[in-house]
Amino acid sequence: MTKKYINFLQFVLFFVFLSFFSEKMNAQCAGNDGNQIICNISDPVNQSVSLFALLGGSPVPGGTWTDDNGSRGLNTSTGILNAQLIRSGGSYQYTYTAPSTAGCTDNKATVTITIGPFSGDPAPYATKCSDEQTFNLFSAFNSTVMSPHNNGVWTNSAGQAVSSTISITEMQGTYQFTYTVPPVLACSPSPVSSTVVLTVFRAPEPGTPGELALCGTTDLDGYTSFDVSTLLTGQDPGGRWSGHGITGPTNPVVDLKQVYATYGPGVYNYFYTVLSNDATCPDKSANIVITLEERLDFTGATLVIAEDICEDEIATAGYSGVITEGTTSIPNGQYRIVFNVSGPNGGTDSTTSSFVNGRLIFPINSQFFRQAGTFTVTITDIFSTDGKGACNNIINNLSDDLHIYKLPNLDNAILTPDPACQNKSSVVQLTNAASLDDGNYDIVYNLTGDNFALNQTANMTVTGGVGTFTIPGNLNANSGASVITITKITNTVTTCTNNANARGNMIINALPNASAGVIVNDVCLNDPVNVRVWGLGSLTDITLSYVLLGSNPAPEQTLTLTASGGNADFVIPSALLLNSGSTVVSLTNLKNNITGCDVNLTNVLDSFIINPIPAAPVLNPQTFCKVDGATIADLIPNGNQFKWYDSATSTTPLADTVILQSGNYYVKETSPAGCTSDAATVLITINDTPAPVLNTDGQNFCGLNNPTIADLSNNTNVPSTVVWYDSPNNGNLLTASTPLTEQGKYYGFDLSNTTGCFSYDHIEVTVTLTDCDNVPNDFFIPDGFSPNGDGVNDSFAIKDIEFLYPDYTLEIFNRYGNGMYKGDKNKPAWDGINYEKSGIGSGVAPNGVYFYILYFNKDNKPPKQGRLYLNR
Known part of the structure; x- marks a missing residue:
């Protein structure tokens, strides 16, 4: 095993030890869970239980507590529990959380408290009066000891479950009740009970009183021996009576009319008292209230609703009524006023207010007055708030109107x-x-x-x-x-x-122009007097007033006139002008009829002369020929002073150029002043001869015969007296030897041997010279001509062909067939000039032979061809 491996193993073992030690150390921060059983919960010591002291181990102080079961009584900051505040027996848990500053994050410990059952400490006796109606059985426990747990059940002596609050109204005697709470095995294997004893005494019953309200002014005649006990029900007998007018404690009869007469209107209390037989229950009395009211008389009272407003004040206005007493005084005090509001938003309402020194002011809800209109407020009842409304108060026509006036509105006006x-x-x-x-x-x-x-x-x-x-x-x-x-x-x-x-x-x-003027010309007696008013500007329709002064005075005259171009004309009535001499017209007022505007005129006047009339002329009959076209100028007398007319009443003279006709004519003489006499009559005779009549076909001749005017006269009905002119007016007289011409027009008149007058009317004759039946033997077509200007044979023409063949046409060609000339009766002679654009220079036909074609255009006669020689 290497040294490096040994060091790693030592580190792992140290980490495991550290982790284990840390867990043990953290658990001891909140302490170990604890518990405590409290069977004698009513002991006062249990009002302060230290939960922190119940934790095991070495809890770190300064943490917080929580009531896990919501059992109440815990101070979460101190951990002190008042166990007597817990309302029922059982086990309850409380959690302690160590403070985070102790390095014990989220570490908790729990304390369990077991509370034994507690059914309370009864007094155990209670005494009650039945008029208390209910009794809470818990009130029979000793109030110096903690209250019993609330998870128990009450039962009566018969073992029936009852509520903790019982009704004792109908109970009388002694009753036993038991309160039992469930067991808590840690303290008691069986339920725990407590018993209380309740004694209930019956309360005296004075009865249920009624009330009576009477109008002392009108209703008391039937109440002079009134038995007050009739207003009481369910009372115990043998009680005692007291009150105004009661003559003895056992006699409930009273004279209410006398009471009212003695004491006046008011509220009168009558008491019926029943004595108690037990000290637990007090004596009981019933109070019968009799109200004797005085009728209020509002005769002559007035109501004023303040105040009338305009429509725009509706949103902010307040409303009130003022009632002022009438002939009968109204006592000071508070009254209920019932009123009706009629109108668009009407209804009934009431309010309370006070009469003070005969005057009452009450508010009116503004909701009644939400639009313009007339609202009538009528008082329907007034009664004192202290009274019962027993009297029918006298209220006659107590009303007033409130006006909410519309704002004057000119919309769409x-x-x-x-x-x-x-x-x-x-x-x-x-x-x-x-x-x-x-x-x-x-x-x-x-x-x-x-x-x-x-x-x-x-x-x-x-x-x-x-x-x-x-x-x-x-x-x-x-x-x-x-x-x-x-x-x-x-x-x-x-x-x-x-x-x-x-x-x-x-x-x-604008007013009419006051600068108008007037002009009147001198006239003759009985002639219309025309007046011109000038300076009228643009006026067209006027009314004018004037007066006359001088030889013909007249009061103011008024007339309507049409004006044009600044002028207006009128005629003074002839009835106002009966005298010759000087007269003045004076304008007094001018009115524009279109606008109705007028202006008075001053010093707008003119004077004129009315001249006398001369005598009528003396005349003889006069005769004229119609053909002479005699005119008015030919009548005698003539001259500038004479005027001729076509009737005696005509006022328009005939012009000098008017043609005279047979009949009467009338002449008037005019004086140097321009005055005209009455008309004189003269007979005018205009003589005339009928126009000549042309014989049938009398206008047709043959030109070869060289006819004359004499031949034409012989073809009329008056060959010896007819005369001919070359024009119907101002023409030349034609002699008998004057030759006739083709389509010549001739105008014939007849001359009367009796009157010496030519006929006014005439005949018009258009002569034809083509009425020729045979072609003469000497009809000749020339074979040449010499257009050299010597006046001899200067043109090529066929003599008299226009009479024989009036519709003929003639064509001339050169030797190349080019057209040189086309002619007819309207163009009968060729002057040697080329008119057919044949190509010959300057249009002058050269000397030579030319060819013609003659179309006769009559009787289907075939054309004739020939040649001619042109030699200049």
Whole structure:
């Protein structure tokens, strides 16, 4: 064995020894388990048992104790046990834990205490009166000795288990009860018992008293010989009576009416006393209470509910009623007030308060008043709290109203100010104020815009959400647009105030321009007098007032006029102008009908002359030819002073250019002053001849015959008197030898030998010269021409072809077949110029042979071809 191995073995053995020694040393830190049996538990020494002293070994002090069974009595710090506090016999364990500072972590030791049974130390006798009702059997033990254990059982003399507290109301005599606790084998192999003896004496029975409450004012006529014993039940006989009005201890009859008369209202006690036959039980009395009350008379009393409030005060308001006595005094004291509250949150309630010197103030729950409305508080009963309410107190119509007024509300209200004039008051219409109760209100309003004013006040009465108020004229000094805003509204009756924001737009109209003028021209008697008012600016619809002065005075006249361009015209009624001479029109008032604004006028006037009427002219009949187109200017007399009319009543003269017709015409003479006479009548005769009539086909001729105007006249119904012109108006007279032309227009008139007048009407004839039936033998187509400008044969034309073949066409070609010319009756002659774009320079056809095709376009006659020679 090596030295190293021996050292290792020695280390292992040392470690094993150290471990074993350490365990032994730790176990002795808390000591060894101990125990103790206590059979004589009632010995006072057992009130202080040291558990630490019961540990074996060498326990380290300073540890802690625990009561493992929760048996009570242990001081965990000192380890001292009061064993008498343990409520039953048996074994109980207590653990000691050594302190950690001793190096003995978590080391414990246990002490076991065994307690012997203890059934108590009885007195053993107890005496009780039956009126004590119950008796606790444990109270019969000796109070100087510890109480018995509580795990025992009580039994009566019959061996029946009973409760520790028994009822003795019906018991009378001596009774035995035994208390037995279970055994503890270490001290007693059998249960342990103690016996107490209880003697119960019967208590005197004075009976169960009743009460009686009567109204001394109204109810006592039937109580002059009242047997008080009728208010008592279950009493022992032979007792003694006492109280107000009792005439002897054995006579319970009393005159309550006399008692009330002698002593007044109050509470009266009547006693019935039964004497006890044993010193254990005292004498017993029953107290019968008779209350004699006085009826309270509240006739003439008043109730005032304080105080009316506005809707916004509901959350913070308190409410109370004040009752003031009437003609009958109400005694000072505490009373119960029963009242009813009607209204949206009504109900019945009661409260207690005191009358002091005829006045009582009582609170009212604010829960009755949670919204705006009228609440009626009615007192239904008042009685003293000391009484029984035996009297029907006299309470007549004791009520009052509490008003919680709505805040005036202008939500959704509409303000509609009537348009007003400058410096005039304006009326503001309030509508749609559905949330506003009917009533009278003060308002505060602001004006902003063209007129500005703050915190103005007004008053208005509102009915059905509608009201009006007036803005004074001094606030309407400026014309234009303003906004009126109601900022506050107050009910003048309830004084409830609320902010508001009702708005409306207001128009203040300007006053009419007072710088107007008037113009009246001189007139003739009986003529309308037209008046022009000027300087009216932009006015269009006005009312004007004026008076007349001078030769025709008249009171103020008023009329409505339409103005345009700053002017308005009217006519003074003729009934006001009966005299010639000088008259003055003076304007007095001007009103703008659109805005209703008016202004008085001063010194706005003009004067005019009413001139006399001249005599009517003297006339003779006059005759004219219709064709001459005689006009008013041709009538006699003529001149600037004469005016002609188509009726005697016409006021519009005929123009000088008006064509005369047969009939009466009327002439008036105008004086230098412009006055016109009555009309004079003249007969005007306008003569006329019928227009000529053209014979059938009288317009058709053959041009080959060279017809003339004479030939045309012969084709009418008046060949000897017809005359012809080249135009219907201002035309040239055509002689009989004037040749007719193709499609020439001719206008024929007839000349009457009787009147010397041409016919007013005429005929219009369009002549045709193509009415030719046969082609003459000398019809010739030339074979050449020389367009050299010498005036001889300068163009190629076929003579008279337009009469024979009016729809003909002629085409000319060069030798290359290029078209050179196309012609017809409207273009009958070729001048040698190329119009067909044949390619020949400058369009001038050169000398040479050319070819033609003639289309007759009549009677299916075939075209004719030929040639011609052009030589310049």
